[in-house]
Amino acid sequence: MRDAESFDDFYRSSRKRMLRYGYAVVGDHTEAQDLVQEAFARAWRHWRKLSDHPAPEAWVRLVVARLAADRWRRLRGWRAAIARAGPPDVVRPPGEDTVLLVGALRQLPAAQRQALALHYLFDMSVEDIARETSVPTGTVKSWLSRGRSRLAALLPDVSTEEMEATGVA
Amino acid sequence: MSRELGSFYRSLAEDADEQVLTPPDALRRRADRRARARGTVTALAAAVLVVGTAAGSQLVLAANERTHVVTPGSTPSVNTTSPPTVDTTPSPAATTSPSPVGPSGPATTPSTGKSTTRSGAPDTPTSISDRAFFTQPAGTVAAPPAFVPEEALPKLCGARYPSDESLVQRRTRKLVYRNLDTPEGQVPDGSYLHSVTIYRPGKAAAWLADLRRAVQNCPEQERVEGVVSRQRLLDSGDFGDDSVLFEMSEPARDVNGDPTGGNDVRLIRAIRIGDVVTVLWEQGWEGTSSERSQVDDYSRRAVTAIRRWLG
Numbered sequence: 001m002r003d004a005e006s007f008d009d010f011y012r013s014s015r016k017r018m019l020r021y022g023y024a025v026v027g028d029h030t031e032a033q034d035l036v037q038e039a040f041a042r043a044w045r046h047w048r049k050l051s052d053h054p055a056p057e058a059w060v061r062l063v064v065a066r067l068a069a070d071r072w073r074r075l076r077g078w079r080a081a082i083a084r085a086g087p088p089d090v091v092r093p094p095g096e097d098t099v100l101l102v103g104a105l106r107q108l109p110a111a112q113r114q115a116l117a118l119h120y121l122f123d124m125s126v127e128d129i130a131r132e133t134s135v136p137t138g139t140v141k142s143w144l145s146r147g148r149s150r151l152a153a154l155l156p157d158v159s160t161e162e163m164e165a166t167g168v169a
Numbered sequence: 170m171s172r173e174l175g176s177f178y179r180s181l182a183e184d185a186d187e188q189v190l191t192p193p194d195a196l197r198r199r200a201d202r203r204a205r206a207r208g209t210v211t212a213l214a215a216a217v218l219v220v221g222t223a224a225g226s227q228l229v230l231a232a233n234e235r236t237h238v239v240t241p242g243s244t245p246s247v248n249t250t251s252p253p254t255v256d257t258t259p260s261p262a263a264t265t266s267p268s269p270v271g272p273s274g275p276a277t278t279p280s281t282g283k284s285t286t287r288s289g290a291p292d293t294p295t296s297i298s299d300r301a302f303f304t305q306p307a308g309t310v311a312a313p314p315a316f317v318p319e320e321a322l323p324k325l326c327g328a329r330y331p332s333d334e335s336l337v338q339r340r341t342r343k344l345v346y347r348n349l350d351t352p353e354g355q356v357p358d359g360s361y362l363h364s365v366t367i368y369r370p371g372k373a374a375a376w377l378a379d380l381r382r383a384v385q386n387c388p389e390q391e392r393v394e395g396v397v398s399r400q401r402l403l404d405s406g407d408f409g410d411d412s413v414l415f416e417m418s419e420p421a422r423d424v425n426g427d428p429t430g431g432n433d434v435r436l437i438r439a440i441r442i443g444d445v446v447t448v449l450w451e452q453g454w455e456g457t458s459s460e461r462s463q464v465d466d467y468s469r470r471a472v473t474a475i476r477r478w479l480g
Binding site: 116 | 177199
């Protein structure tokens, strides 16, 4: 029997972080909402086993990343369902920095977006990101370094000192 | 004034926090409803299969002039277990660390997940381990292979592959090679995008048929502005259980973009081994054309590695 209460607690405590992550990886509000909810729906389906998982949030994050990478093919049906449910609630427009960042992120490969989001939104180290994405640490350093350099070129007045300080420039 | 990248992400986080997600109970209800709907479809498909098998048995028995009759009228026992559908959802049971393999994400952890096909065929794993990829022959590695979030298949007039709906998992890597007779220090002779894909039982053949059709329906396409590429199927030879080989050919150009009079020819081969398909897309290096013998060699190695992986 799946424990709805523990799932609800997990959902409430992690959905905000997951939505930030989805937004940073996908670059679209509505899209991020769709796929984060889809990822949690899958988590609920597997909750009997997932509740014993050492890091269920990382599991959901992984699903979000995969859905983001393949969203056009896999989420057609889900988007259609959302469309049938009517337009989303009105939200205030995003801030200027968000608009700039999202615009710049769209010019980065998915792997770099994912690595940057894990670093900036979850404070994950190079080793942690490597473990989560199952690639060597050198690859993660390269993703972060290239992603940051590209963002620095695309965003106004971004400091490069921060990159050097974390040792992945 | 100089700013930190982190401040942009903080702004994004604040904006994301404004969004509202479905309340947990509503999300659970929706997920359960979808799971039930999927279970019903599976049950119906199984029932059709059982009834069809019974009817088929009757026909065979009648043809053999047997006297006893199988009655298909009794309610079939239906197994509602879903077929192995992994898609983008990692298996929570198969992993103790949150790093299973994604369709476009590389992994260094060998797969432990296995699925059993209904036909009793050998098990096909549900995730792709590094062992599924062949090792380049010694002395031909021009750069370390790297997994990439790409698909090892060129665009073919915007063709779509309906059988990709049955895709369980795909991993792609980039290979850079040097021929054995190329001196050390010279530029590589070519590169590959090389993928391994698992399909649901029985669906890999459909994907190969989709690909064959896509090539046939796309004899010509404007690959980039002003550059027309021509595609045609070639005799693939004997690789795996079935294979498709095609070439893409376009006028060769020098560094200034002026035609040199020759053609750049790319070879792409897709090979099916059971429910697994591997694609080798030779992409050349600075205008080199694919060499059939080289592509054949890597194709054979790819098949051997997959057979060994599948056991």
